[in-house]
């Protein structure tokens with residue numbers, strides 16, 4: 437993976453054009469349709485002639501797209517997922533945004549796309565949140581979901597890296613995500629990622645490839661696919677858009693990320709928080725057979741997925757071939773971890789690791 441080029445340290449000047457027709461008053465924050473509601477504005481800038489141009493915040497609108505735009509044909513498209521919350525004093529807050537900037541550029545590098553200077557990425561996210569702060573839902577467990585993304589919009593038929601791209605950030609208010617326990621289907625036919633592939637990138641195509649297997653798992657009565665490794669269908673990788681943790685005889689095990697597993701920022705944070713609480717956390721390859729064995733021995737105590745969207749999703753059961761691994765009803769440590777993470781994000785617990793980044797509110801002018 438090539439290094440992200442050093443960026444010139446300067447405050448990107450982001451021009452703000454406000455809407456005259458806010459939809460804010462039509463939103464019922466108690467009842468937000470998931471992923472369908474968008475705020476009034478978006479951040480947008482274009483990559484042309486080797487540089488990011490004209491960073492601006494403007495009213496959310498359709499983007500004219502040439503039918504030969506390369507992203508539509510060859511799939512150069514990547515994204516991030518982040519959340520803005522509000523603290524006790526109503527200051528908008530971000531969680532580890534530099535980590536998202538870093539991962540975005542890791543994804544970009546793998547897909548042959550230009551990096552976005554981390555200062556531009558973080559400033560774009562901060563300023564759109566500063567403009568849209570009234571859209572951050574106040575309820576516990578709610579947040580303003582942020583979706584930074586980049587795609588190739590050069591009109592060209594032919595296989596090579598595009599020369600023009602768009603980098604955009606849109607925002608969608610989200611109520612408390614499914615707190616229901618999830619059932620996973622350990623997939624032995626389809627794969628998500630192989631070593632050397634794009635599994636470590638948040639690349640759009642990875643999710644396209646997961647749609648059919650996920651639909652099939654849902655038809656069998658499961659919520660999500662538990663992905664196994666591409667070579668042997670043996671090693672546990674991750675779940676949908678979440679990393680996975682098992683609590684086994686008092687300690688935690690999570691698959692090591694080398695190669696084909698997305699390096700979750702929630703995963704990294706949870707490892708730190710578990711260690712803070714005195715738990716041992718092993719990052720190592722773990723097979724589905726081991727999980728079954730632990731379960732049979734009564735050593736499998738808890739299991740959960742981690743990701744920005746849900747924070748922590750408790751796992752109820754895992755189907756694998758003819759077996760059904762069921763987890764114990766109680767998951768005290770996972771629940772405690774979820775509370776800790778949620779409380780750090782709204783400043784109800786001390787942020788000892790310096791993960792929280794406050795955002796300045798962009799006051800309306802004129």
Ligand SMILES: *Cc1c(COP(=O)(O)O)cnc(C)c1O
Nearest residue numbers: 677678679698700701702743744
């Ligand atoms: C985004 C994502 C995750 C979780 O990453 P976070 O940074 O914790 O949100 C895990 N796996 C996949 C495949 C993902 O796309």
